[in-house]
Amino acid sequence: MYSGPFETIEDFMARALHDPVRGYYARNIRSIGARGDFTTAPQLSEAPARAIAAWVARALRETKTRHVIEIGPGLGTLTAQVIQNLPFTTSFRTRFHLVESSPVLAEHQKSLFGKKVAHHMSILDALQSCSGEAVIFSNELVDAFPARVFRKNQRVWRELALDSLMKEVLLPPTELPPSSIFRIPFEENQTVEVHDAYRLWLESWLPQWTRGEMLTIDYGDIAERLYHRRPQGSLRAYLLHQHLHGAAVFENRGHQDITADVNFTDLVTWSQPWLSSSPSQSFADFIHAFSKSSDSHFVEAAAHFRVLIQKSAR
Ligand SMILES: C[S@@+](CC[C@H](N)C(=O)[O-])C[C@H]1O[C@@H](n2cnc3c(N)ncnc32)[C@H](O)[C@@H]1O
Numbered sequence: 001m002y003s004g005p006f007e008t009i010e011d012f013m014a015r016a017l018h019d020p021v022r023g024y025y026a027r028n029i030r031s032i033g034a035r036g037d038f039t040t041a042p043q044l045s046e047a048p049a050r051a052i053a054a055w056v057a058r059a060l061r062e063t064k065t066r067h068v069i070e071i072g073p074g075l076g077t078l079t080a081q082v083i084q085n086l087p088f089t090t091s092f093r094t095r096f097h098l099v100e101s102s103p104v105l106a107e108h109q110k111s112l113f114g115k116k117v118a119h120h121m122s123i124l125d126a127l128q129s130c131s132g133e134a135v136i137f138s139n140e141l142v143d144a145f146p147a148r149v150f151r152k153n154q155r156v157w158r159e160l161a162l163d164s165l166m167k168e169v170l171l172p173p174t175e176l177p178p179s180s181i182f183r184i185p186f187e188e189n190q191t192v193e194v195h196d197a198y199r200l201w202l203e204s205w206l207p208q209w210t211r212g213e214m215l216t217i218d219y220g221d222i223a224e225r226l227y228h229r230r231p232q233g234s235l236r237a238y239l240l241h242q243h244l245h246g247a248a249v250f251e252n253r254g255h256q257d258i259t260a261d262v263n264f265t266d267l268v269t270w271s272q273p274w275l276s277s278s279p280s281q282s283f284a285d286f287i288h289a290f291s292k293s294s295d296s297h298f299v300e301a302a303a304h305f306r307v308l309i310q311k312s313a314r
Contacts, residue, residue: 006161006169009235010197012250013146013258018101022254025102025144048283048302049081051290052137052215055309056082057090058290059135059213063311067130067212069097071123072141074105076112082137083116097126097134123205132210139217142267145201147193147260148177149235152186160191166250180223180265191233192226193260199270206274209312214275216308217283220262234261264306275310283307 002008017024056068073079079098083091096117100106110119120126127134149160151170158170176182177196186192220226227233237244239256249258264280271277283305 002159002161002171002174004161004171006163006171008159008161008171009149010146012162012253014197016253016258017144017146019254020103023102024254024257026104046081046085047287047291048139048217049078050085051287052078052139052217053082053085054290055215055286056135056137057087059215060090060094063133063135063212065130065133065135065212066093067095067097067134069099069123069126069130069134069136071099071136071138072144073098073100073109074140076109078139079109079113079117095130097130099123099126124208127205127208132208134209134212135214136209136212137215137217140219142195142198142216142218142262143220143259145195145198147235148196149191149193149233149260150176150182151191152188155188157182162250166247178269179263180269181226181263184223184227186227187231190227190231191235193233193235193263195260195262195266199266202270206271209274212312214308214310214312216267216310217286217305218262219304220264220306221304222280223263223265226261226263236260261304262306264308267308268310271310274313276313277308277310280306280308 015023018026020026060066060068070079070082076098079096083096086094097120098106098109098113098117099120099122100109101121106119106121118126118129120129150157151160153170156173157176158173161169161171163169177194177199179194179196181192181194232245235245235249235258237249237256237258239252244251244256268277268280283302286307287302
């Protein structure tokens with residue numbers, strides 16, 4: 001781990017997003033939603049929730065589990081819609097668990113759902129309360145993790161950091177995190193992101209998950225397509241529905257969302273010791289398969305989203 005005079009972009013993102021007092025997710029719950037900085041899928045249409053509810057009902061039936069865990073529910077819009085769209089016979093015998101790391105958002109979720117659902121600060125707590133057996137889903141969770149950023153410089157990948165004036169600096173080459181992205185023959189100066197903190201987080205709890213299926217929804221793509229025509233990478237910020245790139249990403253610490261596209265090839269590889277995965281698919285195909293919806297307005301908006309379905313392999 002780097003410990004020099006500069007701040008890695010990953011450390012900058014970790015503080016900007018998750019500092020318990022000044023972080024973006026601690027500050028202002030209005031930041032997500034129509035009047036906030038960005039909109040997530042459930043604010044645009046109920047089609048995703050209908051499809052997710054159908055998937056949850058099937059996964060509960062097939063894995064013979066009675067617990068559902070949602071990680072990172074945010075304002076709880078998707079949670080409410082999924083619960084509403086579950087068949088009565090399923091919701092009747094199912095216990096819903098929410099895992100939320102932001103204390104402000106956790107309070108908001110408690111005020112919305114009260115004791116109808118169980119609230120947890122960590123996935124390990126949630127798994128413990130259901131003896132490791134649960135169907136799990138998340139929407140736009142992976143991209144809320146800080147990312148390590150690398151640039152190809154004289155044929156060598158070097159990590160990016162920030163100096164005291166918030167200008168980018170290249171760190172000396174070191175060991176790279178295990179990512180499929182480094183196997184792709186990019187041109188000089190290509191910038192890429194790796195959600196290595198998500199990998200470490202997965203490794204901290206997957207061994208405790210003994211039965212169930214998991215659905216991961218986020219924007220991104222498989223490694224081969226992720227940076228097509230994007231030499232500058234995908235790191236960006238959102239402030240009042242504006243997309244910010246370059247130096248503007250590092251301004252207004254804690255007041256704007258910072259994010260990067262998710263590499264679905266990495267999600268599959270990282271969880272291979274514990275999970276079996278179906279090939280990731282487009283969100284539109286998932287919605288069509290599980291809800292037969294033809295909400296064309298939403299399907300267009302969801303074009304950059306992908307879905308990964310995985311099963312605990314024990
Ligand atoms: C972009 S929001 C997505 C909100 C919601 N899923 C939706 O679709 O509207 C990301 C959410 O993940 C939460 N989060 C980030 N890291 C987390 C972690 N390690 N454990 C639990 N929640 C986390 C954030 O606090 C926030 O609620």
